[in-house]
Amino acid sequence: xxxxxxxxxxxxxxxxxxxxxxxxxxxxxxxxxxxxxxxxxxxxxxxxxxxxxxxxxxxxxxxxxxxxxxxxxxxxxxxxxxxxxxxxxxxxxxxxxxxxxxxxxxxxxxx
Amino acid sequence: xxxxxxxxxxxxxxxxxxxxxxxxxxxxxxxxxxxxxxxxxxxxxxxxxxxxxxxxxxxxxxxxxxxxxxxxxxxxxxxxxxxxxxxxxxxxxxxxxxxxxxxxxxxxxxxxxxxxxxxxxxxxxxxxxxxxxxxxxxxxxxxxxxxxxxxxxxxxxxx
Numbered sequence: 001x002x003x004x005x006x007x008x009x010x011x012x013x014x015x016x017x018x019x020x021x022x023x024x025x026x027x028x029x030x031x032x033x034x035x036x037x038x039x040x041x042x043x044x045x046x047x048x049x050x051x052x053x054x055x056x057x058x059x060x061x062x063x064x065x066x067x068x069x070x071x072x073x074x075x076x077x078x079x080x081x082x083x084x085x086x087x088x089x090x091x092x093x094x095x096x097x098x099x100x101x102x103x104x105x106x107x108x109x110x111x
Numbered sequence: 112x113x114x115x116x117x118x119x120x121x122x123x124x125x126x127x128x129x130x131x132x133x134x135x136x137x138x139x140x141x142x143x144x145x146x147x148x149x150x151x152x153x154x155x156x157x158x159x160x161x162x163x164x165x166x167x168x169x170x171x172x173x174x175x176x177x178x179x180x181x182x183x184x185x186x187x188x189x190x191x192x193x194x195x196x197x198x199x200x201x202x203x204x205x206x207x208x209x210x211x212x213x214x215x216x217x218x219x220x221x222x223x224x225x226x227x228x229x230x231x232x233x234x235x236x237x238x239x240x241x242x243x244x245x246x247x248x249x250x251x252x253x254x255x256x257x258x259x260x261x262x263x264x265x266x267x268x269x270x
Contacts, residue, residue, distance in 0.1 A: 016243055021126055092159075094119040097134050099156035101117070103146045104138040 007059060011078065014058035019043070020051050027061060027074040037072065128239040136231045140224040143231040144201045147222075159183055173198050177206075193217075208237070216244040 015021055023037055038048040052072060055061045059078050063070045122131040136143050146152045148171045158164030159181050167178040167190075178192040193207040201224060208218045218239045225232040239245040 012246055015246075018126070025125075090119055090121045093121065093132060093134075096156055096158075097117070097119055097136075100143075100146055101136065103152050103155050104136060104142055107142055107146060107152070108138065 007078075010058040011060055014054050014060060017051070017054075019048075020055055023048075023051060023055060023072075024060065024074065024079075027072055031064075031071040031073045033069050033071050123245065126242060128242050128245050130237040130239070130245060132235045132237075134233050135227065136233065138231060139229050140201045140226050140231045143233060144224055147233075148204075154179075167192075171195060171198055171204070193220075210248065213244070213247055216240055216247065218244070218248070 015024065019041065022040075026032060026037060026040075034045065034049050034052055037052065038045050041048060052061070052063075055072075056063060060075055061072045062075055063072050117135045117137070120131075120133045122133075123129070138146075146156070150166055150169045153169070154164045154166060157179070163182040165180045165182065167180060169177050169179070171177070173195055175198070176192065176194045178190065181189040181191070183189065190211040192209055192211065195204060195206045196219075197203060197205040203224070204220075204222045206220050206222075208220050209216065216239070218237045221236045223232075223234045225234065237245075239248065
């Protein structure tokens, strides 16, 4: 596996959890502290903190220091790498459909 | 006929196991249907590139099944299989889809062929058993799609 594959693997397994996906969705609107992230959830602050650690280890978020607070930020570049596989999938489908276009042109000639 | 731009649109809402893919073709539904279901024609386009797809079985009718193999540039084989639930010629096919690299993760696909007056809009809606299964299918697609692109790039720069 390449470094990129390993990064994607870590990122995908981190996003395999619905709470962590919700945390990412929240952070896409702007940075937040663990306390702020925990607000909408019915689970302990410790549990949220563990989820944040998983996201941080996966390289999806970073934490800055701001006095006593350590707000979480979404790493836009890491997320962009994740979404680029949708583009690759789309390009692969498009490549197949272009071959289908060519097949359709050749069957037209025969008719 | 001039090749027009017919972009492929893929819609996947994060956190859901649904995927929709839309593509239009410059041919009426009966010809698109024929190219997608005829065993001699389908191998010319559905593989990872040209002529590297093999059919183990191909029986397009309600209750029929299919099993095809993609041969990737490094020679490894990827097997895909499923069963046709419904087949309405030139209009509709509903089938299961399973990549044997991740067995028992079976998606249900509904493929519609809409007549746009001499042109066709093909809409494929897939429902995966879980969000994880959808992400896995994407990852697999990315991985060997990339390998394939690298091979082509390689051929371009050395050729």
